[in-house]
Amino acid sequence: MTKVSAALVKEFQSIVSEQNVFVSEAERMAYSYDAAVLEPVMPAIVVAPTDKEQLCKVVKLAYENDMPITVRGSGTNLSGCTIPSAEGNAIVILTNRLNRILEINEQDLYAVVEPGVVTAQFAATVAQKNLLYPPDPGSQAVSTLGGNVACNAGGLRALKYGVTKDYLMGMEFVDYNGNLIKSGSRTVKCVTGYNMPGMMVSSEGTLGVFAELIVKLVPPPKASKAMMAIFDDINQASEAVAGIIAAHIVPCTLEFLDQVTLETVEAATKAGLPVDAAAILLIEVDGGHVQMVEDDAAEVVAICQKCGARSVDMAKDAAHKNKLWEARRAALPSLARAKPTTVLEDATVPRSQIPAMVAAVNDIAKKYALRIGTFGHAGDGNLHPTIMCDRRDKEEFKRVEAAVDEIFDVALKLQGTLSGEHGIGIAKAKWMEKETNKATVDFSKNLRRALDPKYLFNAGKKVL
């Protein structure tokens, strides 16, 4: 039975109606997990407000009653951000019924949305108006914009177009008193007050609850060109990446697959990938003029060849481009199918350190007798070492955890970061001080205490 009193359940029901409050065991269990490989924690109650006013009242009531609050969109994050805080009287607030696109402004290039709007549906809606919302996290088909902001989601296009934070212009959020706080604006420039949207981005639900977002839109590119370059030596691939950037070409995507990933994808898809290659790069350039894109593409090919690429295959048409990208699309599904459990990391290093990082990951795989495929965003140094394992094998999973710790260590040694885009959540909170210092963690705690005096907003995540 739920640990929330019948009277309190009634109060939540009076705010959001009976049908939007869930207390049965099966319903609560369905909100005990997310995409992180972590133990589930059952919330005591799940509440789904359908408008801003309800959201404010729900936050206020939960806070007054000392309930740990976890806000959940589609529950796709990989760091445990949406796993409820503790067994007890924890509440999960769902945002997926706050899913209206309130405005798309084609003159001023922005949109106003509720936090539960699904990323890909939003992107498709603005595309119909010939506009682009660039952030494209891997989970975009189901992830919500609120979740994207809370975790500062990245994606394939980050190198050229940036990540979620680069598109957040303003927001309204609910503070612990249930008040609506407004910051930012529909204007390109705005220096009124503190830059609170900047503070809320990647706050992982620890500072307040998003009610409305203003996001920037951009004109879409008019042309694009994709190619695949095959390398026998990973250092050559890395030199090609550096060479492309040094030539002042910024591809919209610059993706990397290592040899283990190539082998795994080929085993699953029989697509004819070069399994003996050390790495492949998938590169796409885009822009506002067809000729400029053609020129950039030709130069990228020349750079790859100069750096020693075994071959470079440029897409001739849409079907060919689709085929080239198939290897990248199949990377995670193939790695996920190889073994029951998939531990997907996102340690990120300066892009020049990719060969050192991949070599270190391969050494770690050998040391702990694990199979790790690495793929990811070569342009921005955000790699996804993916450990293929079976979480039911306790002994193996201990090795997995040790390997993950060591991957973080290496990333930090190479002046990288713990997480490029997946978030800190529960999984990496204990590592925060190692990347920064004690003063930084204390400062973060002070900030948090000021905005959440009872430590109820997603307790146990981000900053402990």
Add this chain to the structure above:
Amino acid sequence: MADVKQLVSMLQELDDNLVGCMRCGMCQAVCPVYGATFQEGDVTRGKIALLENLAAELVENPQGVSEKLNRCLLCGSCQANCPSGVKIMDIFLRARAILGTYQGFNLVERAIFRGVLQQPGLFNSLLDMGSKFQGLFVKDASNVVGTSCAPLFNSIIGDRHFPKLAKAPLHQKYASLDIPAGKSGLRVAFFPGCVTDKMFPNVGEACLKVFQHHGVGVFMPKNLACCGIPALASGDRTAYDKLVTANLAKLAQGNFDYLVTPCGTCTATLKEIWPLMADSLPADQREAINRLHHKIMDVTAFVVDVLKVTLPEAQTGGKKITYHDSCHLKKSLGVAAQPRKLLQSNSNYEFVEMAEADRCCGSGGSFTLKHYDLSKTIGQRKRDNIVQSGAQVAAAGCPACMMQMMDMLSHNHDNIAVKHVMEVYAESL
């Protein structure tokens, strides 16, 4: 009722399949039930987590899990979209059987699955009587759509608008058929399926007309039984096994090159589910199922891929017709291009695509009986897409989808007719 320990140990047998779910949540993008409710317990990831936690004894109430598990259309959209390739249909069908055995079946389910469906002769006579007397209770709801409603029975069947039981079901006109191969040199076993037989005999007749036109021989034994999916979906493995056994015996009586059906769900059941769930059958029946597997085809795929008929190019200017991809046809069998080609071959029609053509219509066989409100919400989205396509006729390759589309269109007072692809193709011959 078995004890919980036994239930837990049976569920643990599913573990190798359950563990493959990496909780990525991509199923939320395609699940029709989740699309209507936004509840995690209604989407595949949630159901798998519940089963896993029930097996691990973290959840104590099997009834709650079972209720969630049954809020599923078995449409297979999640499996077709699953990055980890989890065998979701396998999990759900087996879990329903395990929970069904644990909880037992109610009297009505027993009477239907273990009584009526097991005796095709009795099933036929009961419905033949129904067709004679339905005029007393049923009144017309829409002439264009061709539906009726039965206000007196709303408490049982809800306010459904349904096609009347056929005055003369297919089996009454053709108890059995044994026509030798003609100019095509091919002979098919024709498995019309219950809904075609009882509700849409004209679909069956359209298929027979097409076979005759192309010189295809037909073997249709008397009293073929239900394909078994309603029993299996309700967790009654015993009744399901008996239906499969009965059909195998009937089909063994004739020779044929292909086994075709005009029902996406029957085809998928015979071709995919029979082999999947063969482990409880004797060896000779398992072998028979394996031999049959390669012969089983959707009828539109048979016409296009096997007969390789030369079809006229698509025309413009005719009545606008759109097509709904039945889940079992597209997601289980990969049949999507063939029915469109057949529709485009009829010069009286102009083919138009609807948005989300492959999104489930919300029927799900017995799902619509148990969860009519949810089924209607899902169906309304399909109806809206049909209407927005501007079509005057909506076609499908599955009679169960046709019934659902008729119900939705009729309730909305849309003057849009519903036809089977084979009817449209047969009209052109």
